Each structure stands twice: as structure tokens, then as C-alpha cells.
Amino acid sequence: MAFDLKKPTRRQMLIGGGLAGGALLIGVAVSGPSRRDREDEIAAEGGERFVITWLKISPDNVTTVYVPHSDMGQGPITALAMMAAEEMDADWNLVRAEQAPAEPEFANESLGLFITKGRTAPDMLAGAAETLWYNVAKFMSMQITGGSMAVRYTGQHGMRIAGAAAKEMLVKAAAARWDCSTGDCEVRESIVYRKGKNQSATFGELVADAAEYSPSAAPTLKTPDQYRIVGKPTKRFDVPGKVDGTARYGLDARPEGLVYAALRQSPVFGGKVKRYDASEILKRRGVKQVVELPVGVAVIADNFWRAKEAAAALDIEFDDGGNGGVSSASIFEGHEKALTGESTEDKETGDAEGALKNAARVIEASYRVPYLAHATMEPMNCTVWVHDDKAEVWVGNQDPLGTRARIAEMTGVDYDNVKVHPMLLGGGFGRRIPYRAGFSEFPSEIDYAAMIAREVDAPVQLVYTREDDMRHDAYRIAVANRMKAGLDADGNPVAWQNRYVYKDEPAEAPHIPYAVENQSxxxxxxxxxxxxxxWRSVAHTQHTFFNESFMDELAHEAGRDPYDFRMALLKDKPRHRAVLRLAAEKAGYGGTLREGHAFGLAVQQSFETIVAEVLEVSLDEDNRPRVHKVTCAVDCGRVVNPDTAEAQVQSAVIYGLTAALYGQITIEGGAVAQGNFPDYPMVKIAETPVIETHFIDSGAAMGGLGEPGTPPVAPALANAIFKLTGKRIRELPMSIHDLSPASGKFAQAAD
Amino acid sequence: MPISFRVNGKEHTLDVEEDMPLLWALRDELGLTGTKFGCGIAACGACTVQVDGMAMRSCSVPVSYADGSDITTIEGLAATHGAEEGGLSPLQQAWIERQVPQCGYCQSGMLMAVDALLKDNPQPSDDEIGQAITNICRCGSYPRVVAAIRDVTRA
Structure with a gap:
């Protein structure tokens, strides 16, 4: 796709791209440094803007929206098209949407916002700070889908403005054609009408004239009462291809002459190849060559099964890089030791130390969570073809532009000669990011694919087996903390102290919404x-488990109902109170439950969205937790597509429930002990609870939806288990705990 | 020894190792990429196809087992319900109506498994669905899978 972009001449947010192939193009740009890949050039060209979102209106009256985000099933491509179409007053049946190509013109807005807010890109998205590449990426190479950002940033600040500006230009063109004022015109369903006259013109008929106008920098946006597309359940563009087998994921890339690579990697993190002998496997049918990488050997064959069977049979030895003694036990031992040492301030208010001394009662508890794998249904894969000083890449991931930069660096091919073909993603959840914190120590499948492709004279598809995928993930970190709180004589918390391992993104995840005067x-x-x-919702997963479980402990210690206790402490947080109240009401919290059932609840704000969940839980005949119903109340400001919004909350709840019940990656001998679904089990249909979701249309700034449903699940489950059994779960997952009455932990009766 | 079978009504003869899993014969030899690789050990169901009408996890079925069989993959599912070229089976239509897929990667296998269940048991109870459909979906499309099944079984 080639866009002839009029060079913007002044600082403006909107760019009229003019006509291209007879179609009108409108783009929204953010000011920012240039896309040049050398720092001195960046400095020289600082201030050049790049475009993050495009609308194309064709003479046949079809509007195409190019969305700079990956659709992992969370529906941003459809939702963002809805937002643009809404502002345009387009006929939804004439709207199409596509994922934007991996061109710098489509770097996305979220980056722009990080820059304009004076913040740097978050570490979780930006990779290793020490590389020059990072600096380039920070400024131009990001096309990230993550942080639940698509709708609230690209949609709110890109799509709506582009749509509104397009409409204004089209109306100006119509008014000029009819020699009337723009106020005499109105727009409905992709047609401009002249009020009171029998005159009309479609958008398509007006595009040539409209291209003569410059877009207004601040077009008038519609108010929610005028919406007719946003807020209505809308079918996604990507669904039909996903039911008839035509959808193409990364693993389905089939360029002519494709060969397949399977990797025999050092199981121990940091391990390297000591020696190998490929002579036997090279005799196997279909095996073409081997490529040595620092961490292992790739076997190339004409069929992936042949490649993986040969890789498994390869005679190879690894060293352990000095990490052979690392285990989950040694890691937690190190955590506990660190927790007794010097700490760094996250948030300090009042005098927690002093308040703890004067408290009527002090409550202490330690919590732990294990490593978690993402286990996307589509194992990691990447297809690269290096030829004639060019590189082509076929991959589905959360940052096609970042991939492009990474492939350029790894193959040595000039950035401009790298072409990325974005494919569908078979699940993301934070896993499909081509670079990550600590990158230099932990290269990814994208790097390996590039290294292999340099040595292979054909397009080569590197495929991870499920075992590779589970043993070489970038894990949700295993962490621990120590909590201490003080209650006054009336049971009110007066001090909150938390010492935890590892400051992760987002920065506010460890903070509590509750009015506790002294916090450390x-x-x-x-x-x-x-x-x-x-990993879906990032640091909120562990901190919500810590904080919302401990808050429940305090409520019980104070002899108060956990709901009432929270509501009192949320006196300054009306939105939190509203979601908690709604979830409790809809769940029937406080009412009579079936014998042997109990409620547990939790609330958390993440990615600007507040979610409260009430779980109804019992124990089955084998004393395993059984979740019957999850009632969710969600305030994400405003819902764009209620159908996908509901699906996202269901999805986030089930993802969180799998982790809370079963999720556990353990390290033994420096390597991951689990390898496939039987030892890293998943919730399936039979265990899926009824999930009820209620949205609050608060009109607050839009929050994300892909992640915020996940964090409250684990603490709400643990709180229900306490209610049922009197046993406080301070370490996940549930499956490691004996919940039977015989476990001897029943002495402490639940109130 | 050449192995012959029909896939979606079309005859194929393959000269491949007898123990090559059917999945890789379909994907890498025949280019039918609608059937997905998820775990390789029949634990997730992403690779489910129908062999002589029975749902099977093709990653763990040796291609020799399928010799002489009629295989249906997602690409041929609609045709087994008499749909015209480009058409859909009622189940696939229900999947769109309910907007079941999210990332969609597991849905080929999910549809093939549910289609086979409904042939055996046109009115499954919730428990029967839970016992028969053990496919893994990391996006958690399960509530909508069940809702779409109900749309078809109530119709």
C-alpha cells in the first residue's frame, strides 16, 4: 500500500492525505521525533510527525479504516472502526476495516500519548534500554497492542478525530457544490443532505472535492446522546474467517518453497550448546540442514513433524550456564531474604511505622504467587525469508513494527527492506511481543527465526512445540510479599505496610484504593x-491477589463483613463503591445461599477500568473448589461494542480462574518442570461458571477491557474459600492446597 | 507404502512415513491449514478433524490409520451439511450469530468436535457437552460455545 502524504507544513493533529487512487485519505498524526534509525538523524529531524491512523473513503462510498493494532480476538479492529464511523455518520454496512501494515506511518497513538505526557514508553513494552534499537523503538517502531490501550487511546484520540474531520471536509465540499452554508447540510448514513431541499450526495461522490480542504485541527465531536453505532452490539469483521478455516495465523503462512525449523534448545535458562553431532539426523528423510544458535540447534526439514522428530533425536549436550541449581525453592528463598533487606519507596503516606506501634491490633501475612506461562493456543512461531538484501516476515504478534525493527537488527537487512506480513494471532495475553525487559539475556523466537533465516536459502518457518512454548516463555514473575496492618480499637485500619518483590508495570498496581491514613x-x-x-493485566495479577486477600483478612479480624468493611474504606471512591454495590446486588450477596456455598468478592481498578467480582463457590466431593457463578460489575467509562465487551470480561475471568485454580510453572534444575497441558491444566467447558457481566455507563474517561477482568478472580476465590473452610489461601494456585476437613486447618471457624 | 484417503471428498495419495501424524500430513503435505497445531499430544483438541464421521485429534492419529478413510476438516464441514460453495453449516452460522471466536485459533477443532457430538447426540445436556467437549480455548469462549450449541439444538 502506498500513501501519497501531503507533507504537513504546520503543527497540526490532522493530515489531509489528499487523493490516492481516487480515494480521500485522512490521517491523524502525532508530533514526535523522526523515524530515522540513527540518533543524530533523529535529533536533526526532531519534530517530524507520523501518522497513526488512516481513513480511506472511496468513490464507491466505501469507508476503509486502517487500524494500527493487532486483533487477538479482543475486537479492536471492529471497535475502532465503529468509533470512526460514528463520528463520520457513516453507513455501517459500507465500512470496512483492516489491520494497518507494518509501516512507520502506522505507529500507534499510545506511544504518542506516552511521549506527550512526558513519560517514556513503559518497560514492559519497550525492551532493553541499553540497545540503540530501544531508542529507535521508543520513538517510532511501536505498533503495540497491550496495556488495554487500543480503544481508549487510538480510538479516542485517533479514530474519532479522523472521522469527525472527514465528515467536516465532506460537508464543506457539499456546501460549496450547492452554494449553501455548511449549517444547511446534514449527514446520515454516508450521505450528505441539503436540509429542506431535494439535494444529496454520497461521501464517495464528494471525495474529489473534499480533498481540496485541509482538515480542521479540532473537529467537533459528537456527544454520546447522538451515538447510533457506538454502544450497539456489533458483529466483528474477523469472525466469519474463524469459523470456516480460512483465517490465516502466523503458523499458516505458506510462502512458496517454505521449509520448517524445529529448535532443540537448552532446557536450562542461560544454558548454551556444548557439543552436538548432527550426522545421524541429517540422514533422515526430509531433513535439509541444521543451524547452530547459541542456545541450541535448529533442524530444518520439509515438514515440521520431520523437523521436530529429528530435533528430538539430535545428539547434543548443553552446559547449564551456571544456572543448573536454580529452583522455585531457591528463588523464593532469595525473595524472602531480599524482603528482609533494604527496600525502595513505592508509596509512603503518613507514618505507617508509628501507627503500627500505636495500633490496637497488628495483623501480618505473607503471600506468594508462582510463575505463569501464557499458553496461547497457537504456539510461538515466526516465518522469515532473507533474500537479495531483503527480509520478509510472516508473524502474528502484538507489535508488527517492533518486529520489523528487530528483524532488521537481527538479519542485518536494512530496515526499509524488511517487509512484515501481519498474520492473525492465536492468542496474545502479553506473550506475543517481539522484545521484552531483560531482552539481551532472553532472546525470543523472533530472534531465533531471524538467525536461522540468515543461514537458510528459503523461507523458513520456526515453530515451537507446545513444550518449547511452555518451557521458553516470558513468564508472569513469581513473587512474594509481606503485609502488615494495624487496626484501631474499633477495627478500623490505621496502617498498611507492604514489602514486595519486584516493581513491575503498571506503577500503580501495588496501591490500594482504600482510605488508610498511614501507608508504607x-x-x-x-x-x-x-x-x-x-501477562494479562501484568502486575495487577499478583498485587490484586495480595491486597484484596489481605483486606479480607482485616475485615474478618475486625469482625466485619468484607463488603461493608470495603465500602466504608471507599468513602472517597464513588466509582469503586458503585461497582462493588452493583456486583453485590446482582449476585445476591448477603442473601441466603445453597448449603455449602459461599461468596467471595474483590475489586480492582486496572487500566482505568474498575471491576468488582463476586464469586459463588463450593467444594466438590474431592474438596476441590468449584466456582458456580461469577458476577461482574464493570465501569470502563463507556462501552463501544457491548458484544465484544462482554466477551472480553468472560475471557478475562476464565483466564484468571485457570491461573487461580491451577496455574503454576515451577523451576527445577534451572529449567521449567512443566511441558504441556496435562501438567499446566486449563479450565474447560465443564468447569466454566456462569459469568454475568453488568456495565456501568459512568461517562468517565474510557478504560481498557482486555485485561481488567482478570485481577479480581484469584482473591475473590480465595476469600470465598476462607468463608467456606476457614483456611486462608496465601499462595497460588488453589490446587496445591489440601482443602479437606482432615487437613486440620478447619479449627479457625469462618464467621 | 502409499496411503490413500479422501479429504473433504477429494482423493489424495501420499507417500509419507506411516507414523506421520495426520495433522502434519494435512497441514504440511496437503496445505490444509484450517486444522491447527496446539499441543501434539491430543490434550487440547485444536487439531480435531472427523475420520469417517468420528471426531479425532489428528496430532495423535498416525496417517496410516486414516488409510482408506473419509476425512472431514473445517474446510469441508459446511459441505457435509449440504451447504453450497462458500456457505456454512447451521452450527457455523450459530458461531457467527453468537460471535463465539475471539482469537479463533481453537475454533476449527471446537466446531469439528461439536459437530461430531451433535451427530451422535442431537440434544446433549449441559453435563454431556462438558464431558464430550474438552477442547481448550485460552480466550474463554466457552459460555458462547455452549450458547451457540443451544441455539442449534433448540432450533
Whole structure:
């Protein structure tokens, strides 16, 4: 796709791209440094803007929206098209949407906002700070889907403005054609009408004239009462291809002459190849060559099964990089030690130390969570073809532009000669990011694919087996903390102290919404050899479990109902109170439950969205937790597509429930002990609870929806288990705990 | 020894190892990429196809087992319900109506498994669905899978 972009001449947010192939193009740009890949050039050209979102209106009256985000099933392509179409007053049946190509003109807005807010890109998205590449990426190479950002940033600040500006230009063109004022015109369903006259013109008929106008920098946006597309359940563009087998994921790339690569990697993180002998496997049918990488050997064959069977049979030895003694036990031991040492301030208010001394009662508890793998249904894969000083890449991931930069660096091919074909993603959840914190120690499948492709004279598809995928993930970190709180004589919390391991993104995740006057939240670090990365809702997963479980402990210690206790402490947080109240009401909290059932609840704000969940739980005949119903109340400001919004909350709840019940990656001998679904189990249909979701249309600034449903699940479950059994779960997952009455933990009766 | 079978009504003869899993014969030899690789050990169901009408996890079925069989993959599912070229089966239509897929990667296998269940048991109870459909979906499309099944079984 080639866009002839009029060079913007002044600082403006909108760019009229003019006509291209007879179609009108409108783009929204953000000011920012240039896309040049050398720092001195960046400095010289600083201030050049790049375009993050495009609308194309064709003479046949079809509007195409190019969305700079990956659709992992969370529906941003459809939702963002809805937002643009809404402002345009387009006929939804004439709207199409496509994922934007991996061109710098489509770097996305979220980056722009990080820059304009004076913040740097978050570490979880930006990779290793020490590389020049990072600096380039920070400024131009990001096309990230993550942080629940698509709708609230690209949609709110890109799509709506582009749509509104397009409409204004089209109306100006119509008014000029009819020699009337723009106020005499109105727009409905992709047609401009002249009020009171029998005159009309479609958008398509007006595009040539409209291209003569410059878009207004601040077009008038519609108010929610005028919406007719946003807020209505709308079918996604990507669904039909996903039911008839035509959808193409990364693993389905089939360029002519494709060969397949399977990797025999050092199981131990940081391990390297000591020796190998490929002579036997090279005799196998279909095996073409082997490529040595620092961490292992890739076997290339004409069929992936042949490649993986040969890789498994390869005679190879690894060293352990000095990490062979690392285990989950040693890691937690290190955490506990770190927690007794020097800590760094996260948040300090009042005098927690003093308040703890004067408290009527002090409550202490330690919590732990294990490593978690993402286990996307589509194992990691990347297809690269290096030929004639060019590189072509076929991959589905959360940052096609970042991939392009990474492939350029790894193959040595000039950035401009790298072409990325974005494919569908078979699940993301934070896993499909081509670079990550600590990147230099922990290269990814994107790097390996590039290294292999340099040595292979054909397009080569690197495929991870499920075992590779589970043993070489970038894990949700395993962490621990120590909580201490003081209650006054009336049971009100007067001090909150939290010492935790590892300050992760987002920065506010460890903070509590509750009115506790004296707070001391501090962190320590204990680096390990295990790769880490963002996992759906990132640091909120562990901190919500810590904070909302401990808050429940305080409520019980104070002899108060956990709901009433929270509501009192949320007196300054009306939105939190509203979601908690709604979830409790809809769940029937406080009412009579079936014998042997109990409620547990939790509330958390993440990515600007507040979610409260009430779980109804019992124990089955084998004393395993059984979740019957999850009632969710969600305030994300405003819902764009209620159908996908509901699906996202269901999805986030089930993802969180799988982790809370079963999720556990353990390290033994420096390597991951689990390898496939039987030892990293998933919730399936039979265990899926009824999930009820209620949205609050608060009109507050839009929040994300892909992630915020996940964090409250684990603490709400643990709180229900306490109610049922009197046993306080301070370490996940549930499956490691014996919940039977015989476990001897029943002495402490639940109130 | 050549192995012959029909896939979506079309005859194929393959000269491949007898123990090559059917999945890789379909994907890498025949280019039918609608059937997905998820785990390789029959634990997730992403690779489910129908062999002589029975749902099977093709990653763990040796291609020799399928010799002489009629295989249906997602690409041929609609045709087995008499749909015209480019058409859909009622189940696939229900999947769109309910907007079941999210990332969609598991849905080929999910549809093939549910289609086979409904042939055996046109009115499954919730428990029967839970016992028969053990496919893994990391996006958590399960509530909508069940809702779409109900749309078809109530129709």
C-alpha cells in the first residue's frame, strides 16, 4: 500500500492525505521525533510527525479504516472502526476495516500519548534500554497492542478525530457544490443532505472535492446522546474467517518453497550448546540442514513433524550456564531474604511505622504467587525469508513494527527492506511481543527465526512445540510479599505496610484504593535467570491477589463483613463503591445461599477500568473448589461494542480462574518442570461458571477491557474459600492446597 | 507404502512415513491449514478433524490409520451439511450469530468436535457437552460455545 502524504507544513493533529487512487485519505498524526534509525538523524529531524491512523473513503462510498493494532480476538479492529464511523455518520454496512501494515506511518497513538505526557514508553513494552534499537523503538517502531490501550487511546484520540474531520471536509465540499452554508447540510448514513431541499450526495461522490480542504485541527465531536453505532452490539469483521478455516495465523503462512525449523534448545535458562553431532539426523528423510544458535540447534526439514522428530533425536549436550541449581525453592528463598533487606519507596503516606506501634491490633501475612506461562493456543512461531538484501516476515504478534525493527537488527537487512506480513494471532495475553525487559539475556523466537533465516536459502518457518512454548516463555514473575496492618480499637485500619518483590508495570498496581491514613509500600528486587514478561493485566495479577486477600483478612479480624468493611474504606471512591454495590446486588450477596456455598468478592481498578467480582463457590466431593457463578460489575467509562465487551470480561475471568485454580510453572534444575497441558491444566467447558457481566455507563474517561477482568478472580476465590473452610489461601494456585476437613486447618471457624 | 484417503471428498495419495501424524500430513503435505497445531499430544483438541464421521485429534492419529478413510476438516464441514460453495453449516452460522471466536485459533477443532457430538447426540445436556467437549480455548469462549450449541439444538 502506498500513501501519497501531503507533507504537513504546520503543527497540526490532522493530515489531509489528499487523493490516492481516487480515494480521500485522512490521517491523524502525532508530533514526535523522526523515524530515522540513527540518533543524530533523529535529533536533526526532531519534530517530524507520523501518522497513526488512516481513513480511506472511496468513490464507491466505501469507508476503509486502517487500524494500527493487532486483533487477538479482543475486537479492536471492529471497535475502532465503529468509533470512526460514528463520528463520520457513516453507513455501517459500507465500512470496512483492516489491520494497518507494518509501516512507520502506522505507529500507534499510545506511544504518542506516552511521549506527550512526558513519560517514556513503559518497560514492559519497550525492551532493553541499553540497545540503540530501544531508542529507535521508543520513538517510532511501536505498533503495540497491550496495556488495554487500543480503544481508549487510538480510538479516542485517533479514530474519532479522523472521522469527525472527514465528515467536516465532506460537508464543506457539499456546501460549496450547492452554494449553501455548511449549517444547511446534514449527514446520515454516508450521505450528505441539503436540509429542506431535494439535494444529496454520497461521501464517495464528494471525495474529489473534499480533498481540496485541509482538515480542521479540532473537529467537533459528537456527544454520546447522538451515538447510533457506538454502544450497539456489533458483529466483528474477523469472525466469519474463524469459523470456516480460512483465517490465516502466523503458523499458516505458506510462502512458496517454505521449509520448517524445529529448535532443540537448552532446557536450562542461560544454558548454551556444548557439543552436538548432527550426522545421524541429517540422514533422515526430509531433513535439509541444521543451524547452530547459541542456545541450541535448529533442524530444518520439509515438514515440521520431520523437523521436530529429528530435533528430538539430535545428539547434543548443553552446559547449564551456571544456572543448573536454580529452583522455585531457591528463588523464593532469595525473595524472602531480599524482603528482609533494604527496600525502595513505592508509596509512603503518613507514618505507617508509628501507627503500627500505636495500633490496637497488628495483623501480618505473607503471600506468594508462582510463575505463569501464557499458553496461547497457537504456539510461538515466526516465518522469515532473507533474500537479495531483503527480509520478509510472516508473524502474528502484538507489535508488527517492533518486529520489523528487530528483524532488521537481527538479519542485518536494512530496515526499509524488511517487509512484515501481519498474520492473525492465536492468542496474545502479553506473550506475543517481539522484545521484552531483560531482552539481551532472553532472546525470543523472533530472534531465533531471524538467525536461522540468515543461514537458510528459503523461507523458513520456526515453530515451537507446545513444550518449547511452555518451557521458553516470558513468564508472569513469581513473587512474594509481606503485609502488615494495624487496626484501631474499633477495627478500623490505621496502617498498611507492604514489602514486595519486584516493581513491575503498571506503577500503580501495588496501591490500594482504600482510605488508610498511614501507608508504607516498598519493594525489593531479586533478579533470577527466568525470563519474565507481561501477562494479562501484568502486575495487577499478583498485587490484586495480595491486597484484596489481605483486606479480607482485616475485615474478618475486625469482625466485619468484607463488603461493608470495603465500602466504608471507599468513602472517597464513588466509582469503586458503585461497582462493588452493583456486583453485590446482582449476585445476591448477603442473601441466603445453597448449603455449602459461599461468596467471595474483590475489586480492582486496572487500566482505568474498575471491576468488582463476586464469586459463588463450593467444594466438590474431592474438596476441590468449584466456582458456580461469577458476577461482574464493570465501569470502563463507556462501552463501544457491548458484544465484544462482554466477551472480553468472560475471557478475562476464565483466564484468571485457570491461573487461580491451577496455574503454576515451577523451576527445577534451572529449567521449567512443566511441558504441556496435562501438567499446566486449563479450565474447560465443564468447569466454566456462569459469568454475568453488568456495565456501568459512568461517562468517565474510557478504560481498557482486555485485561481488567482478570485481577479480581484469584482473591475473590480465595476469600470465598476462607468463608467456606476457614483456611486462608496465601499462595497460588488453589490446587496445591489440601482443602479437606482432615487437613486440620478447619479449627479457625469462618464467621 | 502409499496411503490413500479422501479429504473433504477429494482423493489424495501420499507417500509419507506411516507414523506421520495426520495433522502434519494435512497441514504440511496437503496445505490444509484450517486444522491447527496446539499441543501434539491430543490434550487440547485444536487439531480435531472427523475420520469417517468420528471426531479425532489428528496430532495423535498416525496417517496410516486414516488409510482408506473419509476425512472431514473445517474446510469441508459446511459441505457435509449440504451447504453450497462458500456457505456454512447451521452450527457455523450459530458461531457467527453468537460471535463465539475471539482469537479463533481453537475454533476449527471446537466446531469439528461439536459437530461430531451433535451427530451422535442431537440434544446433549449441559453435563454431556462438558464431558464430550474438552477442547481448550485460552480466550474463554466457552459460555458462547455452549450458547451457540443451544441455539442449534433448540432450533
Amino acid at each position: 509500600i516498598r519493594y525489593v528486587d531479586n533478579p533470577t535467570s527466568v525470563p519474565r514478561g507481561p
